Amino acid sequence: MSEDRIPLAGVMGHPVAHSRSPRLHGYWLRRLGLRGHYVPLDVAPGDLRDVLASLPKAGFVGVNVTIPHKESMLEIADLVTDRATLIGAANTLTFQSDGRIRADNTDGYGFLENLRRNAPAWQPEAGPAVVLGAGGAARAVIVALREAGTPEIVVCNRTRGRAEQLRQEFGPRLRVEDWVTAGHAIAEAATVVNTTSLGMVGQPELRVSLDGLHPGTVVNDLVYTPLETRLLRVAREKGCVAVDGLGMLIHQAVPGFERWFGCRPEVDAATREVLL
Numbered sequence: 001m002s003e004d005r006i007p008l009a010g011v012m013g014h015p016v017a018h019s020r021s022p023r024l025h026g027y028w029l030r031r032l033g034l035r036g037h038y039v040p041l042d043v044a045p046g047d048l049r050d051v052l053a054s055l056p057k058a059g060f061v062g063v064n065v066t067i068p069h070k071e072s073m074l075e076i077a078d079l080v081t082d083r084a085t086l087i088g089a090a091n092t093l094t095f096q097s098d099g100r101i102r103a104d105n106t107d108g109y110g111f112l113e114n115l116r117r118n119a120p121a122w123q124p125e126a127g128p129a130v131v132l133g134a135g136g137a138a139r140a141v142i143v144a145l146r147e148a149g150t151p152e153i154v155v156c157n158r159t160r161g162r163a164e165q166l167r168q169e170f171g172p173r174l175r176v177e178d179w180v181t182a183g184h185a186i187a188e189a190a191t192v193v194n195t196t197s198l199g200m201v202g203q204p205e206l207r208v209s210l211d212g213l214h215p216g217t218v219v220n221d222l223v224y225t226p227l228e229t230r231l232l233r234v235a236r237e238k239g240c241v242a243v244d245g246l247g248m249l250i251h252q253a254v255p256g257f258e259r260w261f262g263c264r265p266e267v268d269a270a271t272r273e274v275l276l
Contacts, residue, residue, distance in 0.1 A: 005059050006035050006036060006037065006059065007035065007036045007059065007060075007061045007260060007261060008036065008037050008038075008039070008058065008059045008060045008061065009025065009036070009037075009038045009039075009060060009061055009062050009063060009064075009256070009257075009260045009261070010022070010038055010039040010040060010041045010060070010063050010064070011038075011039075011040055011041065011063065011064040011065070011066060012041040012043050012048075012051075012063045012064065012065050012066070012069060013040075013041075013042070013043075013065065013066035013067055013068070013069060014042055014043055014044050014045065014067075014068060014069070015042060016040045016041065016042045016066065017040060017042070019040055019066065020249065020275050021038070021040075021064055021249075021253060022038050022039060022040050023274060023275060024249075024250060024253055024271070024274065024275060025038035025253065025257060026038055027271065027274045028257055028261075028265040028271075029261065031265070032261075032263050032265060034261050034262075034263060036260070036261050041063065043069070045068060045069070045072070048069060048072060048076065049076060052076060052093075052101065055095065056095040056099060060095060061094070061095055061259075061260040061261075062092070062093050062094040062095055062256060062259060062260045063093050064091055064092055064093075064253070064256060065090060065091055065092075065093060066091065070089035070090060070091055070136055071088060071089050071136070073089070073090035073093065073103045074088070074089070074090060074103065076101065076103075077090065077093065077101045077102065077103035078100035078101050078102070079096075079100060079101070079102040079103065080102075080103045081102070081103065081104045081105070083104065083105050083108065083143070084103050084104050084105040086143050087105045087107070087108065087136070087139045087140045087143050088136070088139055089105055089107075089136045089139065089140070090103035090104060090105050091104075091105050091106060091107055091252065092104045092105065092106050092252075092255065092256040092259075094256075094259050094260070104255070105140060106252045106253075106254075106255045106256060107136075107137065107140035107141075107248070107252050108140045108141065108143050108144030108147070109144070109251065109252060109255060110247075110248040110249070110250070110251035110252025110253070110254075111140060111141050111144050111193075111220075111222075111248050111251075111252075112144045112147075112148060113247070113248075113251035113254075113267075114220070114243060114245075114247030114248040114250075114251050115218065115220060115243060117247060117251075117267070118243045118244075118247055119218045119220075119241045119243050121241070122191070122218045122241070123190070124145060124148035124149050124150045124191065125148075125149040125150065125151060126190040126191075127151070127152075127188070127189065127190030127191070128150070128151065128152040128153070128154055128185075128188060128189050128190060128191075129145050129150045129152070129153050129154070129189060129190065129191035129192070129193065130153075130154045130156065130177075130182070130185045130186050130189040130191070130192045130193070131145075131153060131154070131155050131156070131193050131195060132156050132157075132182065132192075132193065132194045132195060132196055132198075132206070132208065133156075133157055133194065133195035133196035134155055134157035134159075134162040134163045134165070134166055135162075135195065135196075137195040137222055138155065138157075138166070138195040139166070141193050141195055141222075142155070142166065142170055142174070143170075145191070145193075146170070146173060150173075150191065151173070152173055152174075152175060153170075153173055153174050153175070154174075154175045154176075154177050154185045154189070155167065155174060155175070155176050155177070156176075156177045156178070156179050156181075156182040156185060156208070157179060158179045158196075160176065160178060160179070163176045164176055179208070182208040182209070183208055183209025183210070183211060183212055184212065186208065186209070186210065186212050186213060187211075187212020187213070187214070188212075189217060190217060190218065191217070191218045191219075191220070192213070192217060192218070192219045192220070192235075193219075193220045193221075193222070194206060194220070194221045194222060194223065194229075194231055195222050197223065198223075199221065199223050199229040199230055199231055200223045200225055200226075200229075201225045201226060205230055206229070206230060206231050210231065210234045210235070210238070213234065213235055213238040213240055214238065214239070214240070215238065215239030215240065216239070216240065216241070217235070217238075217240045217241070218240070218241045218243065219231065219232065219235035219240045219241065219242050219243065220242075220243040220244075220245070220248075221242075221243075221244060221245055222245040222248060223245050224244055224245035224246040224249060227244050227246060227276070228242075228244065229244075232244060246272060246275060246276075247267075247272075249275070250267050250271055250272065250275065251267060254267065
């Protein structure tokens with residue numbers, strides 16, 4: 001991009017008005033004294049290809065993509081990273097100088113960074129991990145846990161078929177447990193991750209037995225509205241290490257920001273405050 005053009009980036013979804021990403025990236029741009037803007041882009045699925053083709057011409061250097069566009073990006077992008085292929089979704093697009101679109105997925109990176117920062121004693125290899133849910137977020141978490149050295153990953157989903165599909169894809173280190181017996185799996189876990197929307201404002205509560213949670217278990221809820229879900233509250237009461245989902249949202253944004261604006265932002269307490 002020429003020196004006199006101000007770099008633009010944004011978050012593309014449908015709907016997208018609820019996204020906290022513009023607030024986060026806007027804060028980093030101001031804090032680092034960089035020229036640039038980050039805007040919400042509400043794009044219907046039928047318009048996706050046309051809009052993407054026109055963005056680089058308007059000065060865009062890249063975009064984040066969220067629901068419902070994360071899977072379709074794999075077909076639209078010119079270059080797809082191995083990580084995005086493995087996860088089956090992309091959340092970070094970079095528009096290259098030759099006009100090609102590069103698709104990546106930073107959700108797994110954000111998940112691991114959040115745990116490493118907020119549960120510094122966490123040892124992924126210490127025992128099995130239980131993943132509640134089998135959607136796109138679960139896929140990113142499973143890939144990250146595998147890379148981090150977790151010996152066994154137990155997937156519990158309300159519809160068993162989707163969990164079985166993940167087991168076929170990701171192989172023998174994955175085990176599937178019925179939703180009704182999730183409590184037994186949780187009792188044996190070193191790490192527990194909720195990737196469902198259960199417990200979120202406006203959604204039903206996460207109704208799995210938490211009686212088996214024991215001190216030292218690392219419990220992470222990807223939900224961040226409310227910041228303390230019932231899962232995290234019970235985990236704290238039982239002496240677990242409870243980690244909320246806001247950190248993942250912040251950390252997954254770092255690689256994209258660095259690619260687009262040429263500077264790596266720092267994640268600290270002030271960054272969290274901006275989003276709260």
